[in-house]
Amino acid sequence: MRxxxxxxxxxxxxxxxxxxxxxxxxxxxTGLSQQVANYPGVTVERVSGTxxxxxxxxxxxxxxxxxxxxxxxxxxxxxxxxxLGQLEGEHGVDAVVAIVDASNLVRNLYLxxxxxxxxxxxxxxxxxxxxxxxxxRPVDAEALSALLGVPVVPVRADRREGIDxxxxxxxxxxxxxxxxxxxxxxxxxxxxxDAVDALRAEFGDAVRREFGHELTPAEALRAVVDVDxxxxxxxxxxxxxxxxxxLAELRREIAGERSPAALEASARYAWxxxxxxxxxxxxxxxxxxxxxxxxxxxxxxxxxxxxxxxxVLGGVFQAIYAGARPLMDLISGATALAASAVTATLxxxxxxxxxxxxxxxxxxxxxxxxxxxxxxFVFVAILxxxxxxxxxxxxxxxxxxxxxLSGQSVxxxxxxxxxxxxxxxxxxxIADRRDRLATILVAPLMSCSARLPVYVLLIGAFVPERSWLxxxxxxxxxxxxxxxxxxxxxxxxVVWLLRLTILSGRVPAFVLELPAYRLPxxxxxxxxxxxxxxxxxxxxxxxxxxxSVVVWALTYFPRPEEIARHYDELRERAVTVSQERALDAAxxxxxxxxxxxxxxxxxxxxxxxxxxxxxxxGMAAVASFPAREVIIAVLGTILGVEDASEDSPDMIRxxxxxxxxxxxxxxxxxxALSLLVFxxxxxxCVSTLAVMRRETGSWRWPAFAFGYMTVLAWIGAALTYQLAxxxxx
Amino acid sequence: MxxxxxxxxxxxxxxxxxxxxxxxxxxxxxxGLIEGTNVEVVRLxxxxxxxxxxxxxxxxxxxxxxxxxxxxEPCV
Numbered sequence: 170m171r172x173x174x175x176x177x178x179x180x181x182x183x184x185x186x187x188x189x190x191x192x193x194x195x196x197x198x199t200g201l202s203q204q205v206a207n208y209p210g211v212t213v214e215r216v217s218g219t220x221x222x223x224x225x226x227x228x229x230x231x232x233x234x235x236x237x238x239x240x241x242x243x244x245x246x247x248x249x250x251x252x253l254g255q256l257e258g259e260h261g262v263d264a265v266v267a268i269v270d271a272s273n274l275v276r277n278l279y280l281x282x283x284x285x286x287x288x289x290x291x292x293x294x295x296x297x298x299x300x301x302x303x304x305x306r307p308v309d310a311e312a313l314s315a316l317l318g319v320p321v322v323p324v325r326a327d328r329r330e331g332i333d334x335x336x337x338x339x340x341x342x343x344x345x346x347x348x349x350x351x352x353x354x355x356x357x358x359x360x361x362x363d364a365v366d367a368l369r370a371e372f373g374d375a376v377r378r379e380f381g382h383e384l385t386p387a388e389a390l391r392a393v394v395d396v397d398x399x400x401x402x403x404x405x406x407x408x409x410x411x412x413x414x415x416l417a418e419l420r421r422e423i424a425g426e427r428s429p430a431a432l433e434a435s436a437r438y439a440w441x442x443x444x445x446x447x448x449x450x451x452x453x454x455x456x457x458x459x460x461x462x463x464x465x466x467x468x469x470x471x472x473x474x475x476x477x478x479x480x481v482l483g484g485v486f487q488a489i490y491a492g493a494r495p496l497m498d499l500i501s502g503a504t505a506l507a508a509s510a511v512t513a514t515l516x517x518x519x520x521x522x523x524x525x526x527x528x529x530x531x532x533x534x535x536x537x538x539x540x541x542x543x544x545x546f547v548f549v550a551i552l553x554x555x556x557x558x559x560x561x562x563x564x565x566x567x568x569x570x571x572x573x574l575s576g577q578s579v580x581x582x583x584x585x586x587x588x589x590x591x592x593x594x595x596x597x598x599i600a601d602r603r604d605r606l607a608t609i610l611v612a613p614l615m616s617c618s619a620r621l622p623v624y625v626l627l628i629g630a631f632v633p634e635r636s637w638l639x640x641x642x643x644x645x646x647x648x649x650x651x652x653x654x655x656x657x658x659x660x661x662x663v664v665w666l667l668r669l670t671i672l673s674g675r676v677p678a679f680v681l682e683l684p685a686y687r688l689p690x691x692x693x694x695x696x697x698x699x700x701x702x703x704x705x706x707x708x709x710x711x712x713x714x715x716x717s718v719v720v721w722a723l724t725y726f727p728r729p730e731e732i733a734r735h736y737d738e739l740r741e742r743a744v745t746v747s748q749e750r751a752l753d754a755a756x757x758x759x760x761x762x763x764x765x766x767x768x769x770x771x772x773x774x775x776x777x778x779x780x781x782x783x784x785x786x787g788m789a790a791v792a793s794f795p796a797r798e799v800i801i802a803v804l805g806t807i808l809g810v811e812d813a814s815e816d817s818p819d820m821i822r823x824x825x826x827x828x829x830x831x832x833x834x835x836x837x838x839x840x841a842l843s844l845l846v847f848x849x850x851x852x853x854c855v856s857t858l859a860v861m862r863r864e865t866g867s868w869r870w871p872a873f874a875f876g877y878m879t880v881l882a883w884i885g886a887a888l889t890y891q892l893a894x895x896x897x898x
Numbered sequence: 899m900x901x902x903x904x905x906x907x908x909x910x911x912x913x914x915x916x917x918x919x920x921x922x923x924x925x926x927x928x929x930g931l932i933e934g935t936n937v938e939v940v941r942l943x944x945x946x947x948x949x950x951x952x953x954x955x956x957x958x959x960x961x962x963x964x965x966x967x968x969x970x971e972p973c974v
Contacts, residue, residue, distance in 0.1 A: 237928040241921040397921035434927035567945035683957040
């Protein structure tokens with residue numbers, strides 16, 4: 170049985186439809202005190218902050234935007250449970266601030282009518298009064314307040330207008346502790362009310378026994394109406410078949426011609442229309458199209474709309490792919506500088522190496538993602554805020570439903586070509602859980618910029634420079650293009666299989682509001698990007714750092730004395746500086762060979778033999794778990810390269826000249842291609858997996874992604890090797 | 899009587915009801931596609947699907963497969 174947590178703090182919940190300026194109101198109320206966490210077991214963010222009232226601090230929770238309290242997925246259930254006071258670890262809500270968009274009053278009143286029935290004190294924040302005015306349908310806030318029997322405060326959160334009045338209204342409602350008056354509630358049909366009463370009378374005791382709370386009229390109504398809903402399912406799980414049978418019977422009794430859902434919707438919209446008619450100050454004749462309509466004629470046009478979409482997508486991609494580059498280089502440079510400063514000050518040894526390679530390298534590996542994350546989220550926030558994101562989904566939906574995704578997967582997948590980390594974070598905007606998971610699971614297959622150095626090295630060293638059509642088409646370029654396309658080509662059947670198996674079910678609905686265009690609020694945009702960045706650092710950053718320290722330890726230990734002694738002797742006999750540096754490199758290669766990682770590489774040699782690899786390549790692939798490009802550094806070390814980077818001549822020479830034990834070349838074109846395919850398809854990127862864990866709330870999904878991608882990468886590499894060898898003869 | 903997916907752009911209709919009793923039907927109802935609502939097809943996406951509707955003074959996008967559940971009476 171569930172025990173209610175003690176009422177530690179006073180909590181106010183923000184409830185409203187999507188696209189109503191709810192987040193702007195939240196920002197204005199809580200400022201920089203925001204915290205982002207996850208509700209347990211779901212992928213929904215719990216965004217909260219502190220509002221200082223005359224009674225002291227009040228916790229404000231920004232519930233996910235919703236059109237209705239009928240929860241049809243665990244994600245949607247969170248907001249409803251929070252309002253019903255049934256969320257594990259939460260103590261319930263003391264008052265509700267309902268965000269109501271004045272320019273879209275009727276549909277917003279639908280949700281409000283459901284919120285009214287919870288019996289909690291309600292304050293209405295009436296947003297976008299200016300837009301309603303421009304549309305010729307200004308709302309009379311006083312009349313609306315009189316009709317609803319609760320305070321109605323017009324706010325323009327972007328200008329902080331009305332926020333003080335809103336805070337005062339919240340304070341008063343917390344004092345009063347009374348819900349909306351009975352006479353302002355919508356009248357539901359008698360058949361629905363009878364069913365609710367019957368359910369409460371017959372199962373009230375059982376619910377109290379099983380769940381430890383009252384079966385409220387609001388919860389009973391959801392049980393009766395929501396045929397596929399989460400609430401009736403949860404009740405049925407605990408109350409058994411007797412409850413289910415009775416529920417089915419009650420639903421049959423209600424439904425004559427129409428379903429319970431149709432009865433509820435009709436009653437609420439009738440109420441909303443009535444309130445609307447009396448709350449509109451005046452009705453100006455509409456002068457044809459609004460500005461937003463005219464913009465839409467262009468932006469969703471068959472030809473121009475597509476052109477604009479491609480330009481926007483191209484711009485976003487270019488910004489995170491190339492625009493973030495200077496900052497990322499700066500971070501890499503600073504990391505290298507810090508590491509060399511440590512190497513210079515501390516005596517050589519485990520501590521020096523741990524700090525320089527493990528910790529500083531790890532921290533650098535974390536913050537290097539920040540420029541891309543911040544830039545992408547500035548774009549995402551602008552596109553969502555101004556209303557274009559919904560149009561992009563509208564334009565792309567047909568194309569993406571053919572491969573089993575939805576129009577909302579566009580930005581996450583596109584971003585993943587630069588980096589899967591911000592791409593997976595952007596998948597939050599996808600409403601349906603299965604669509605979101607499918608997108609997250611294939612996002613790492615899109616070829617990210619970290620794979621590029623690996624491609625460049627292997628192609629530069631092994632693919633002959635051949636070109637046709639007067640240099641227009643080059644073989645090296647074609648292989649590079651193929652390396653980028655292979656992930657896309659593989660993603661299509663992967664999504665198809667996911668849809669048939671673990672993510673099976675009805676095609677999720679695409680019932681998407683196309684909100685009126687409006688100017689984005691710069692403060693909210695920057696706030697959003699900053700919160701995402703901070704969250705990444707705190708939640709994924711620690712994991713990434715831990716992983717890089719572990720991999721460092723595996724490649725560093727053990728450190729037998731003999732190697733050091735042996736090389737010290739050799740170095741004493743060395744004459745030139747270059748001889749000494751060659752000895753240093755050889756020493757590092759020997760350390761790595763007998764390290765735990767090196768031993769592991771030898772142990773898995775039979776597994777990588779079908780790919781044409783020897784243990785050194787296998788080990789380098791495993792050791793690149795922190796990030797794919799690490800494979801270059803590890804290969805460089807094991808081959809005795811003094812300065813390992815993808816375009817250093819020494820590196821290319823060493824890779825070309827590497828021999829197997831029997832004297833044959835280690836790398837041939839088939840081996841290089843097999844490694845290239847492996848790196849294109851594998852999940853060797855701890856940051857991606859950490860973000861996946863963060864976004865899905867469980868280790869199950871990153872473990873699954875790692876498993877399926879590694880298997881795919883192995884199969885792809887083996888096929889490539891065997892095929893290429895067959896062709897090459 | 900016809901269904902919403904059969905209408906062409908700029909055509910208007912009055913909703914008679916939404917078929918089915920599952921979550922998708924409930925979603926369409928909640929968005930305002932209830933008996934008596936006036937709905938206009940604004941346009942189709944460039945690839946012919948989904949469609950953009952105007953109802954209760956706002957714009958809504960639905961796939962044709964979803965619109966096929968909405969029974970309407972075209973306005974002339």
